Amino acid sequence: MILVILALILWAFGWWLNVRLAEGPNAGAPLVRLAVPVIFGVTVLLVWELLVRGLNVPMVILPAPSLIATRFVTSLPVLWVDFRQTILKGALSGYIMGCGAALLVAVLIDRSDFLRRGLLPVGNLVAALPIVGTAPILVMWFGFDWQSKAAVVVVSVFFPMLVNAVAGLAQTTAMQRDLMRTYAAGYWQSFFKLRLPAAMPFIFNGLKVSSTLALIGAIVAEFFGSPTVGMGFRISTSVGQLSLDMVWAEIVVAALAGTLFYGLLALIEKGVTFWHPSQRG
Amino acid sequence: MTGQAVIEARDLNLVFHTNDGPVHALKDVNLTVEKGDFVSFIGPSGCGKTTFLRVMAALEQPTGGTITVNGMTPDEARRKRAYGYVFQAAGLYPWRTIAKNIKLPLEIMGYSKADQNARVEAVLKLVDLEGFGGKYPWQLSGGMQQRASIARALAFDADILLMDEPFGALDEIVRDHLNEQLLALWARTGKTIGFVTHSIPEAVYLSTKIVVMSPRPGRIADVIESPLPRERPLEIRDTPEFIEIAHRVREGLRAGHSYDE
Amino acid sequence: MTGQAVIEARDLNLVFHTNDGPVHALKDVNLTVEKGDFVSFIGPSGCGKTTFLRVMAALEQPTGGTITVNGMTPDEARRKRAYGYVFQAAGLYPWRTIAKNIKLPLEIMGYSKADQNARVEAVLKLVDLEGFGGKYPWQLSGGMQQRASIARALAFDADILLMDEPFGALDEIVRDHLNEQLLALWARTGKTIGFVTHSIPEAVYLSTKIVVMSPRPGRIADVIESPLPRERPLEIRDTPEFIEIAHRVREGLRAGHSYDE
Amino acid sequence: MKSVLAVLTVVAAIVAIWYAACAPMNIKGVLTELERGGAQVVPEGAPTRRDMSAIGLVVANSFAIPATWAQERPRLPAPHQVAVELWQTTVMKKITSKRSLIFHGWVTLSATLLGFAIGTGLGVVLAVGIVHSRVMDMSVMPWAIVSQTIPIIALAPMIIVVLYSIGVQGMLPKAIISAYLSFFPVVVGMVKGLRSPDHMQLDLLRTYNASASQGFWKLRLPSSMPYLFASLKIGIAASLVGAIVGELPTGAVSGLGARLLAGSYYGQTVQIWSALFAAGLLAAILVGILGVIERITLKRMGMA
Amino acid sequence: AADEVKLQLKWVTQAQFAGYYVAKDKGFYSDEDLDVTILPGGPDIAPTQVVAGGGADVMIDWMPSALAAREKGLPLVNIAQPYKHSGMMLTCWKDAGIEKPADLVNRTLGVWFYGNEYPFLSWMAHLGIKTDGKGPDSVEVLKQGFNVDPLLQRQADCISTMTYNEYWQVIDAGVSPEELITFKYEDQGVATLEDGLYVLEDKLADPAFEDKMVRFVRASMKGWKYAEENPDEAADIVLENDATGAQTEKHQKRMMGEVAKLTAGSNGALDPADYERTVKTLLAGGSDPVITKEPEGAWTHAITDKALN
C-alpha cells in the first residue's frame, strides 16, 4: 500500500517538475526539450515498478521494469540478431518498397482523374485487409523468411501513404497552379516545382504513420510462420514459455527502433518543410 | 505601332455560378489590343478586371463570345508561353527563396544556369530588392513580396505581360520609379502590356489605351486612346493633355459608382 | 484634443533574426500619439511600418526600448481589447462567409445576436458590400475582400484602430468615399487611429500627424503635425496648406530613396 | 456515373490480372493433383517440379490452366471462387447463423465503431492538449509515438487477460485494442491540422484577445478539418484491423477475425479470402461514409 | 445456486475438447451442481496467463508449458490427465527421400513453438542433430503457422501434425497416406503429456474449491467416456458449440475418432510414469531448456482420488 501511495506522489512530482520546465524560461533549450519527455518516461517506469511491487502483480502478467532491464542487458546478442532479421531485413525493405509504390501510384492517380476515381475506392479496400488475414497468405506465397514479412509491411503501409500523398498533391492553392499555367509548365515541371514541395507536409505525415505500421507489421507477420529468429518469433515463443521479461525486452527494442526512426523522419521533415506554418512555430 | 491585332475580344461574356445565384462578371465585352499597346484597365473593385485578365491568359473560360490572342485561342498562346502574369497577390512559393522564386519560370522554360543567375540579378535590381535574394517570402514585407512577384514576371521574355495591380502595395516614390522602369522596358522590348490599376494618374501616365470598366455586370464603359507621345518624362503629368485625359477617365469611373457627388 | 498620451514609444528597437543575418527593422523610434489623434505612417516598402504597427498591437516584441499604450504595456491593452486591426492582406477565414467573418470579433467579444446582425448590416453598407454577406471570400474580388476586412475591424468598438494599407487595393473613387467615411467615423467616435498608407494625398487628407519613415534600419525621418482643421471636405486637397504639407512629406520620402531624381 | 465506370474498369483490370495470376500460383498444386489422378504431366514428380519456374510449368502443361481456377485449396483462389463463397455465406445464410459472414461482420463492426469512437475521442483530446499545453506537447507526444511501435498483437492477449481479471469482457477489450490502433493517426493529423492556421489568422485573434478556447473553436478546429478527415479515414481502417486482431485472443469465437483464423487453421484459402474481402468491403464502406461526411462538412464550410 | 467454474481451453472449439462439451451438453456438470463456462483458446492465448490473471479457474494445457510456468513462479498443479497418449508427430514427404529419423538431416522442418517445441528439441538432441540451419548434421527449423500449407507448398519437408487434426488436413488436401511418412513422438520416446487439467496450487488449498474441482473432474471424465462411446454424437455437440461456424462435420467426426484413441487409456488420473518421462524429455532438450530442474509438487492425485472413488 505504501508503495502505491509512493507511486502516486511520484507521479504528481514528475508532472510538477515537467510543468516547471516546460513553462519555464528555458523551455526552448535543447536540453529541456530532451529532459521533459525523459522525465515523463522515467516517472512512468518508476510508477510502474512501484505499482507492480505494491500490488503484487504476478510476473507472468506484467513484469517490473527492473526485471525487463536485466533481461535486456543479458540478452543483447539475441536481441541484436532478432533486430537484424525483423527490422533491418523485414520492416525496412518493406517500408521502402511500400512507400515508394504508394508514391508512384499517388502520382498516377494525380495524373489521371479516371484512375483517381477508380483506384482510390479499391485502395480503401486494400487498406483494411487485416494483417492477421494477409500474413498467413503472404507467408504461404513468399516463404518463411524476411521476404514475406516485407510483403506484409508493403501491404500495410501502402494505403496510409497513398491517402496522404494524394491529399498532399492536391494541396496547392489556385493561384499557385494558375502561375504554373501561365508558364505553360509541363506536368512534371509543375509536379517537381509545385505539387511535390506543397505535398511534403502530407507526405511526411504518411511516412511517419507508416513507420510505426511497418514495425508492427514485420513483427506480427512472424507470428504466422518464421525461421527461428526474429522479434515476432521471440515474442510469441516467449509468451508460450511465460518469459514475459523477454517479451518486454523485445518490445523495448521495437520501441527504441521505432522511436529513433520516427525521430529521424521528424528531423528530415523539419529540414524539408521548414516553410510550413506548423514548422515555423 | 504595327496595327496588328494581338488580342481581339468579341461579345465576351462570363458568368460565375455561386451557391447563391449566378454572378455576371463580364458582359458583352469587345476590345482590340494591338501589338505593342500598353492597355490599362481601370474600374471599381469587383467590376471584372481580374476576370478579364484571367480570360486573356486562359485561366478562365468565357461562357460566351470569342477571344483570340495572336490569332490563336488564349490556351494555344499560353502553351506557346506568350504570357508573363503578375497576380493581384504576390503568390510566392513559401519553400523557395526570393531568388529561387524568380528562377522558377526560367527553370521551367529551360534557361541556362548562367543566364538564370544574370537575369535574377538584373530584375532584383530593377525592383530594388538587391540583397534580398536569399530571404524567404515570409521574411519580407508585403510590398517587397509584391515587387518580387513583379520581378518573377519580368525575368523571362514573354510577348504579353499581364499585370494585376502590381503596384498596389507600393509607395508613390517607388511607384514612380517602377513606372518609369516599366515604360523603359516596354519601349525597349515592344511587349504588349495589360495592366490593371486603381490609380488614374498611373493609368494615364503609362498607357496607350485606357479601358474604363463599369461594375456588375462588368462592361466596358469607355476606351480612351491616349494622344500622349510614347516618350514620357514624369513631368508630362502636369501637361493639359494629361489632365484632360485624367478628367475623362475620372468621369467614366464616377459614372459607374453609386455615390452621388 | 485632450493632450493625453495614448501611445508612447521610447528608443524602440526591433531586430529580426533570419537565416542570413539579423534585420534591423526598427531603430531608435520615438513617438507620442495623443488620444483622438489620426496618425499616418508613410515610408518606402520594407521600412518597418507594419512592424511598428505590430509592436503597438503587441503582435511583435520589441528587442529594445519601451512602449506604453494607455499607460499599460501593449499586451495589457490587447487583453483589454483596445485594438481593431486591419491587416495588409485581407486574411478572411475561408470557411466563413463574409457576414460570418465580420461577426467573428463580435462573437468573441460576446455581442448579442441581434446586435451582431445590426452591426454586420451597418458595416457592410459602410464599405459598400451590401448583398455580399452570404458569399465566401474566394468568390470576391481582391478589393472586395480588403473592404470586408475593413468592415470586420470597424464592427466592434475598439479605442485604437490600426490599419495597415487598408485602401491599397481600391480604386480612387471608392478610396475617396471610404476616406470620407473613415473621417466621419473618427469624428463621431473619437477613436485613435494608426494608418499605414503609400499615398501622400491620402496621408495628408486624413491625418492630424504624419510620420515619415526611412528605410533599413527603419527610423522616423520626420513627424509632421497637420495644421488642417478637423473638418475636411474633399476640396481641401486643393488648398495651398494641403499642397505645402504634401510637398514636405514627398521631400521626406524622397530623402529615404536612393533614386537620384 | 463517371466514378462508377472508373471503378468498374479498375476492378475489371484487377480481376483479369487475378485470373492470369492464378495459373502460375496454383500450377504446382494442380499438377501434383493431376499426377495423383493418373494424368500425364511434364516433368514428372513433385520434387523435381519444386524448384522449377511456375510460368514454365504453365506453358508446358497448358491443359491444366482451367484446373488452376477450380482447386479446393488453392494458393490463390480464383475470383469466382471467392465470390461464390461470399455469396453463400452472406445472402444464402440466415443473418443469425454462425456461418453467416454478415453475422460475423456485425460482431466486428460493433467493436470497430466503439473502438473508433474511443480512439478518435482520445486522439482529438490528446491533440488539443498537445497544441495548447507545452508540457503535454513535450512529454506526451514522444511517448504517443513510442506507444505505436509496440506490436499490439503481443500486448493484446495481456490486455485482454488483465481486463478479464478485473471483470471486463465482451466487446470492450476488442474495442480498446481497436482504439489503441486508431488514436495515433488522429493525434498526428489533428496536431498538424490544429497548427495549420497561418500567422495572420492567429494574429487577428490576438488583437481580439480571443481566449484559447475561442481560438480553438473559431480558428484551429475549422482549419484542421481537412487534416482531421484524412486521419479519420486511416483511423477507421486501423480500428477495423484492431478489432480483428482483438478477436484472436478473446477466444476467436465470432467476428471476421475468428473466421480468418479458423480459415487459416484449416487451410481454407477460399474462406480466408472471403473473410478478407468482407473486411475490405466493410472498411471501404466505412471510409466511403466518412468521405461523404467530409464532403458535406467541407461544403457547408465553403471549403469544397 | 450452482457453483461457477470457468474452463480455459488451449485451442479453438473442436473435438479435441469433446469431453467437456459433452459433459456440459448432457448435463453432467449440472448434475454435479456446477455451472461451467468453456472459454475457447486461440493461437495467441496463453491459458497459463489467463489463469494467473484470474480469468479462469481451471485450464487445459500441455505439460511442458505448465511446468515452464511453474518454474517461472506460477504454481500450477496437474489435477487430472484425461489424455493418456500423445498425438503429436512429424509428417514428411516420402518422395523427399525420408525413411528414418536420421534422414532428417539437411532438411527443412516445420515445428510448433509456443511451448510445444521442447519434445522436438529433445528428440533432435537425442539424435545428435543440430537445429541451426541446413547442414550435414543439422536441420533448418521453421516456426510453423497453424496450418499444413508449408508441407503442401513444399516449403518444408516435414511438419508437425496431430494425429487427430493436421494429419487429416494433409490427407484432405488430396495427399494419399502412402505419399507420407510419419514419426510419432511417442514412438521416438520423446512424447510429453498433452491436454491435462491444471489449477493454481494456492487455490487448491481452499476445501470448497477442491470440492468443486472434484465434481468438475468427475463430470468431465464422464463426458469423456461418453464421447469415446458415442463419437458421432460428441462431434455433433462440438459442432453445435463452435461459434465460428468454420468446422466441418466430416473433420470433427474423424477427429473424435482419433481423439478417442488418445484418451482411451486414461481414467483421468495422471500416471506418474508418464510424468517422469515428460520431465526427463524436457530436461534433456536442446540448448535452451524449458525447465532447468526437476519440478516438485507439479501434480496431485488428490482430486482424482476423490473424484473417481
Ligand SMILES: Nc1ncnc2c1ncn2[C@@H]1O[C@H](COP(=O)(O)OP(=O)(O)OP(=O)(O)O)[C@@H](O)[C@H]1O
Ligand atoms: N471564382 C469566383 N466565383 C464566383 N464569383 C467570382 C469568382 N471570381 C470572381 N467572382 C466575382 O466576379 C466579379 C468580378 O471579380 P474580379 O475579381 O474580376 O473583380 P476586379 O475587377 O478584379 O476587382 P478588384 O479591383 O477588387 O480586384 C466579382 O463580383 C466577384 O465577386
Ligand SMILES: Nc1ncnc2c1ncn2[C@@H]1O[C@H](COP(=O)(O)OP(=O)(O)OP(=O)(O)O)[C@@H](O)[C@H]1O
Ligand atoms: N518575420 C520576419 N522575419 C524576418 N524579417 C522580417 C520579418 N518581418 C519583417 N521582416 C523584415 O523587416 C523589415 C520591415 O518589414 P515591414 O513588414 O515592417 O515593412 P513595411 O514597412 O510594412 O513594408 P511594406 O510597405 O512593403 O508593407 C523588412 O526588411 C522585412 O524584410
Ligand SMILES: [Mg+2]
Ligand atoms: Mg482584381
Ligand SMILES: [Mg+2]
Ligand atoms: Mg507592410
